[in-house]
Amino acid sequence: MINYNFEISGLVQGVGFRPFVYSLAIRYGLKGEIYNDDEGVKLSLYGKEKALLSFEKALFAELVPLARIDELRKFKGDKVFDELNIIASRSAQKAAAILPDFAICKECEREFYDRSNPRYLYPFINCTNCGPRFSIIKSLPYDRINTTMNEFKMCESCESEYKNPLDRRYHAQPISCPKCGPKLMLKDKVGKILTQNEDSIKQATQLIKDGKILAIKGLGGFHLVCDAHNQNAINALRLRKHRPHKPFAIMCKNLQNVKELAEISSKEEELLTSNLKPIVLLKAKPNSTLAPSIAPNLNRLGIMLAFSGIHLALFEYLDTNIVATSANISGEPVIYNEAELLYKLGDVIDFYLDHDRQIYSPSDDSIAFTVQEEINFTRTSRGLNPYFFHSNFNKKGTFLALGAELKNQFAIYHNGQIMISPYIGDLKNVATFDRFLNVLNLFVKTYELKFDHVICDLHPHFLNTKWAKEQGFTLSAIQHHYAHLLAVMFEHNLPKDGEYIGFCFDGTGYGEDGKIWGGEVLKIDQNGYKRLYCFDEFKLIGGENSIKNIYQIAYSIILKYDLEDEAREFLSKFDAKRLLALKSAHNVTNIHTSSLGRVFDAFASVILGLESISYEAQSGMELDKFYDESLDYSYKFEIKNGVINFKNAFKSALKDDARHAVTGFINAIADLVTQVSKEGKKDVLLSGGVFQNSTLLSRVIRNLKDKNINFYHCSKFCDNDTNIALGQIYYLLSKI
Template identity: 40%
Template sequence: MNDKNDLERLRIQIRGAVQGVGFRPFVYRLATNLGMVGWIKNSAEGVWIEIEGTRSQLDLFLLKLEQEKPVHSLIQQLQASSLVPLDESDFEIYPSVSGEKTTIVLPDLATCSDCIRELFDPNNPRYRYPFINCTHCGPRFSIINALPYDRPNTSMNAFQMCDRCRTEYENPLDRRFHAQPIACPECGPRLEWWDHHGKRLASDEAALQAAIQAIQNGQIIAVKGLGGFHFMVDARNSDAISTLRQRKHRPDKPCAVMYPSLAAVQKDCELSDLEAQLLTASEAPIVLLRRKANISVLERVAPNNAYLGVLLPYTPLHHLLLSALNFPIVATSGNLSNEPICIDEREAIQRLSGIADAFLVHNRPIVRAVDDSIVRVIADREMILRRSRGYAPLPIALSKPVPTCLAVGGHLKNTIALTIDSNLFVSQHIGDLENQATLKAFKQAIDTFEQLYEVHPDLIACDDHPDYLSTQYAQHRSSKFPSSQIFPVQHHHAHIAACMAENGLEETVLGVAWDGTGYGLDGTIWGGEFFLANLTDFQRVGHFKPFRLPGGEKAIREPRRAAIAVLYELWGEAAFDRTDLTPVQAFNAQERDILQAMLQKELNTPWTSSAGRLFDAISALLNLVQISTFEGQAAMALEFALEHISTDEFYPSVIHQGIFDWSTMVEEIIADIEQKTSGAMVSAKFHNTMVEVILQFARQWKQKRVVLSGGCFQNRYFSDRTIARLQAEGFQPYWHRHIPPNDGGIAVGQAIIAASQLLKRGG
């Protein structure tokens, strides 16, 4: 027994991801195993601990606290202060308390191995129960209504725990201690099988078996999952996939495929160790994998695509479905194209009954839509292309506290962001703000953050573009609340700042921002930009030679228009006589006359320096894509065209006074096309030229740190080669990992720029 005079007591406050991860039972077990006394409790800020023991016990406790903490926990800040010992008799877990809302909300997590084992164990009380979970897995962000993360603050509050679940929930030594979604067949959510009118046809196991039979029979079913609905169909059934595409108005865009096991994935796709780790991680994202020849999944799943978006079962319901089917199924978002995914079963009947033949639903409410995340391995590390389930709303940790700021993001691939203290919280993927349904989801995401953290920021960051719905929201909010400060942020500066923030950079860098569209300070469309930038300011030191886009936004959907624009810059009106070139052939004579008049008279032909549009133009010249049915299709086709070719050749890259003049390159590309050079070789040489352009600017400005951002850097070949070439010449490239390089990262850049500018001004 310790002498009372040898005892010391510490009060410890921990901030970070410490709720919903089994942190309190971990601390309870650690303290009791060390023979220490005190208590722990959740608060809206994190957790509070008072711990008492000898100095050696306290030192060991603090050491093990960091070394052995739960796998999904994250200690961002630990503050300890000395107290007078109380000589208590045991260690307790106290009820949660309220306070300032700063704790981190954990993302939804894939079913853990222990729960999977119990799911298929006939002797377990939760055998084949589709909502099995524990402290280490299951819903989090998709069910929380308020902080702290306790059951009354979640959508599970509607389910009264049975005695067995209550016993587990209250036992600190149980794996389900304070697992807020805890449930079992006796007291928890239940499955139902509905027809497309919403009539209940079966429940529980019978509902599950009906869904399995429907998929086997080639039907399209809508399945309510963790963060919303999926459409599911046999990925080997050509007719079923064609029907789904027709009903969903999605002719070409790739669909994700859920495989029953990692072994099944390996049969169809090339799989590195890192890609396998990503597939089986608790985040369980869709991973883009290079497909093999003659795979079981049909070409219609991802037409003309060298890659397949693959995921594994990540909920108990998925595991039950896939274990019975034992073949890959399409698992695509439960929505109409360009709309948010459905989260409510009654709403799904209204919105999705024209697509799905039947519905597999449950009665656990989903508080907010959380779509599947998408990840691709680039330069031997993961790059998140769509940040949602498994990752959102985890924050970026900043080096110092910044003013509270709401950033409302861009127009495409919208996310919103919120700075609080030294955390930059990022929402789940919301989508393109092109209709009222998505705009509603956007406003709900803002409400979520403001309600969870009980803030209403006066500082609002938005895009410079006056026509973006997100910008208009910021302006409307400012008109309602006069204390609001709006900080318009240039689109490409936001791209660079987002990459800087996640890489912990603050000082000036050479920023390379290449994408399709961004509003420039001169009123033109930027997109092939070189900046000297930091977190508050930027200087545009280079860009692509501008050209005019006939039809403006229509040219974004029609790469053939970008190609015509490039040819017109080269040859003027003579470009329309080159009917030997496929983009010119793609228009009839009347259409060519209209385009020619538009360019001559400069009618609806905005200037652009966009790298993305140049990628589109080359894709059209190679006759890969003339009219796109989804964003990025032409550039993707250009990347896939160079598969299985290796060359270091490139075209001339002429740079004069900071302007990359692509004219000579395009003329040589046309010469190669005329000489019947393979499209693969032309694509490879074009990509290599784009890399050399970046190298030339890096050499000119002699900035060791080069930051790469924008949608063009989703291209694996281009990014891999750019990074390798920069490193080989002694530069330090930085690229995205946890924040998307596309417009899904814009809100992050907006938030850090606005907050940094306010700090600089002394605000």
């Protein structure tokens, strides 16, 4: 018999790890004690050495779904035990990670459909492996008293599960049942309660069948919901929400329903049914019964499965798929309380399904797509963030990375640990900036943080940068696209002293020269970066106004390259006086950009005849459906004196049909990346929002693999601006 002590760090608190360890120890006949402390979970176990080795192997092989072991240290002890206990925490500090909300697990789903189970069809069913976390936590430690579930007193049955180390609801803080848990209420648009609990579900589903628009409160906020097959209902939702084109996400009950709407690979199926249950972008099947206006002019659908008991309960009485889009004003965070819903969306909804479990912090749905069986995230929130992990840095100190202004997400370094916030959004909006401050304040208060240094984007006018200056923080700044590429290095743990060729393609980033960058090829090494190439600069007529009115971008490029004769047919669609005014403005404007995102807009305008767009990435998404993988056709970009000239490509696009133009344009970008990478003879980094175009990313990856070129991009932490904070932290830690 022998005693071993185990020190385990990672995500091992608040995820059912101690009862998991307890059950394993019983299985292998071990005695001892199990407890939490500042560093993680500590075990002191006594038994046969063979049993202890089997226990250690099972610890990794059978790890509970939400746990993650980052490090395990083991050493011999001299204690002898005659019983096994989970003992009180030996921590006076708050060290546990704040976890995100998780989708309903398979065990709870089985109970949900089991007529003999006390939680049969219970909308708030959960256990230690699933359910709300971030949305209900007010402070740490993660005990019920510090969550919004404190208002609900456990019944005897729930309390017995909560206290039993062999039960999967042991210390599941949101535990409840129909006797003691939250209640559902269907309300009209002035807040009057119409029905409660099961009757509210039944009546809500009937209203959806009748073509009504409902708001439904879930884990982290409200969704706007209607019948996804009812064209009139969706048209009404678009009209009321002032959302003419942006696609709506769809929620399905099960995989069978998904497969009727979209093509789905094994990897996409795995993702859809995981404990994340994110929105997954899938290729739409033609001729489905979905309303055509779900995703206008697109060949992809954003689909998720029902991820909570509330949504599963709805589908007990619904035989249709539903639109489930975030309830918010465009550009603002998701709405999560009743008063704000009625104030801001009272004229959008007909009824709403509410419940009395308070949401303390809202969270959005995560979004993902796959390319060549690799999962790529475009938004990381429910099921993913907040995300905590131990870095390879051992510096003492606390540092804040503010991230970007658009698609904001911040990151904190604290004595080796990285904390990444959930997706926050576009800080130009007052409500979103308030959310940024609220989430940051939650982290600061919970972990009693004082920042030694703050790092921000180089752009001098970002609102989060102005805020940091007002607070008097010690501040450093880093160029936007450099941060994008450093995030890739951080995600893949690449050597800091290596040399890389980085392609950073996006919409907007403040350059060292004060211009708007976005089509950049950088050389990255231990000394920093060097701008090797950029897309040919052109003027933004009307500044930010042109980002929506993309024909102005197209016209600017036409003027730049003297292509008015070749563009006669395209220009004939627009008022001559308006074009004359734009031409005059072009002569005097001094706003220049090298943004490939804006080049995408210009190509979409001339190829598809788009005058304007109403949501971000609309251009790239609408171009996608014309791409022909079987077509061997590519435009050519010319590189001279570090400038990527696309005149001939644009000239060809003005006369080609959509199939050739889109294929030629996307292949040209992929060929450019391949050519420069091959000549550079270095490992390649890819980042920026343009690489979230799955068609382009797929083509680039295929080309680089064909040439045996090593490449990396942010699939886990996103290629868009949400990865900026990670790159900022990496830069700061490398320099301090």
